Amino acid sequence: GDDIGISNLSCYSRGMMGYHTPNIDRIASEGMLFTDSYGEQSCTAGRSSFITGQSVYRTGMSKVGMPGMDIGLQKEDPTIAELLKPMGYATG
Helix, strand or coil: CCCCCHHHCHHHHCCCCCCCCHHHHHHHHHCCCCCCCCCCCCHHHHHHHHHHCCCHHHHCCCCCCCCCCCCCCCCCCCCHHHHHHHHCCCCC
């Protein structure tokens, strides 16, 4: 999610980029579209915020994560995929 731009999502570009993102479009049509946001300084921070909906200060994932480090998502931290799957969304 952190390596794409607004024009890469067909809910914003109306498919003008030549491809469609039907699953994201479904979420957008059932909720709301955001037009302004702030990005994190590292991919780890941005990805952890996106998949958990939590601040990097809560998860401790404000820097690039490396295998074997003490920081990381905890088993009790639900991800967006875990929360959307029981609602019928394809996650994996």
